[in-house]
Amino acid sequence: xxxxxxxxxxxxxxxxxxxxxxxxxxxxxxxxxxxxxxxxxxxxxxxxxxxxxxxxxxxxxxxxxxxxxxxxxxxxxxxxxxxxxxxxxxxxxxxxxxxxxxxxxxxxxxxxxxxxxxxxxxxxxxxxxxxxxxxxxxxxxxxxxxxxxxxxxxxxxxxxxxxxxxxxxxxxxxxxxxxxxxxxxxxxxxxxxxxxxxxxxxxxxxxxxxxxxxxxx
Amino acid sequence: xxxxxxxxxxxxxxxxxxxxxxxxxxxxxxxxxxxxxxxxxxxxxxxxxxxxxxxxxxxxxxxxxxxxxxxxxxxxxxxxxxxxxxxxxxxxxxxxxxxxxxxxxxxxxxxxxxxxxxxxxxxxxxxxxxxxxxxxxxxxxxxxxxxxxxxxxxxxxxxxxxxxxxxxxxxxxxxxxxxxxxxxxxxxxxxxxxxxxxxxxxxxxxxxxxxxxxxxxxx
Numbered sequence: 001x002x003x004x005x006x007x008x009x010x011x012x013x014x015x016x017x018x019x020x021x022x023x024x025x026x027x028x029x030x031x032x033x034x035x036x037x038x039x040x041x042x043x044x045x046x047x048x049x050x051x052x053x054x055x056x057x058x059x060x061x062x063x064x065x066x067x068x069x070x071x072x073x074x075x076x077x078x079x080x081x082x083x084x085x086x087x088x089x090x091x092x093x094x095x096x097x098x099x100x101x102x103x104x105x106x107x108x109x110x111x112x113x114x115x116x117x118x119x120x121x122x123x124x125x126x127x128x129x130x131x132x133x134x135x136x137x138x139x140x141x142x143x144x145x146x147x148x149x150x151x152x153x154x155x156x157x158x159x160x161x162x163x164x165x166x167x168x169x170x171x172x173x174x175x176x177x178x179x180x181x182x183x184x185x186x187x188x189x190x191x192x193x194x195x196x197x198x199x200x201x202x203x204x205x206x207x208x209x210x211x212x213x214x215x216x217x
Numbered sequence: 218x219x220x221x222x223x224x225x226x227x228x229x230x231x232x233x234x235x236x237x238x239x240x241x242x243x244x245x246x247x248x249x250x251x252x253x254x255x256x257x258x259x260x261x262x263x264x265x266x267x268x269x270x271x272x273x274x275x276x277x278x279x280x281x282x283x284x285x286x287x288x289x290x291x292x293x294x295x296x297x298x299x300x301x302x303x304x305x306x307x308x309x310x311x312x313x314x315x316x317x318x319x320x321x322x323x324x325x326x327x328x329x330x331x332x333x334x335x336x337x338x339x340x341x342x343x344x345x346x347x348x349x350x351x352x353x354x355x356x357x358x359x360x361x362x363x364x365x366x367x368x369x370x371x372x373x374x375x376x377x378x379x380x381x382x383x384x385x386x387x388x389x390x391x392x393x394x395x396x397x398x399x400x401x402x403x404x405x406x407x408x409x410x411x412x413x414x415x416x417x418x419x420x421x422x423x424x425x426x427x428x429x430x431x432x433x434x435x436x
Contacts, residue, residue: 050351059307064310064314066313066317069310069313070310072313073306073309093290096289097282100283
């Protein structure tokens, strides 16, 4: 059997999920390896000595690190099926901008919503709602951020939807009431097998977040 | 129809310098508009409503924001001249990784080293030296980060070059002494007209840093 690409990952990580969705979109068979952060594997430490984080995609023995980097790599290494980007440079720049927005503005805010309490959590909730409204405005009436086809920005954001229930529970608010279009978009994406197979159950995420809050707050 | 290219930029910005280098490398003619990011002009807000920051590259009326995204855009639009990013997917992912490292890890201590005091300053100095060491190791004996050809990571890091003297002064270290390979690399990059023309004068940056330090209360 040929060497399959290996994905070093961690089941609740929305960043790891991006890599899973990307690989499945391309129909690439891969070996999933769960990492234990209290005992990081030699392969992880060797493949990502700078950050020592997941996801790492090891393809033909060579490591690709940072989730958006992995998604772009997957698009370029398997270009024939389901391209993640439009072909025009401006459309591509826009896609990169919005995925970067998700990483810059959405990521920190969502962590504060489920991982913090008190004032920090409140601040996080406000930032989160602001970011969600901006994203909803960008989505507009398009079926996907990429337009008619599921693409790079959709991949960068959809993985957070597995955490929506956790945000709502611990942040005590309804995402649907703040951004109904985004919820509709998330449901549309979940109809894709590449997405539904790659995201864990929301209940499991809620339990994970509850455990984290119990131990850390 | 001729291309209309405008760059909204601020003279000390290491991010704007990257875009200037890339445009020059590709021989693209553009109009430079000095834009103070602290003064949110209507044009800046219109072109970058989300972040309201510079640099903004405006190509035929359409804005492209974020310097690394601009580099990729420039590479894709003006593609007949030399290429900034390698074509091989793995080499490309390596280039993106290192540019991301520079912005994720190197950036913060690079300004904290002149903007902070006390314990924060000590931590920033330590972190900055660690990241310079990582960058020195990654460069190794290669002429450029990408290998034989000046490219994406070189541009991403040389954007910071004008600020190196300020980092050395306030961080109290010498790049030449501690990081000889990086020093050789900077000299090699400075042979390129695109780089020399894009960079701000290091002493002028130090003057600017003094003004900013007063604002931050560090002097």
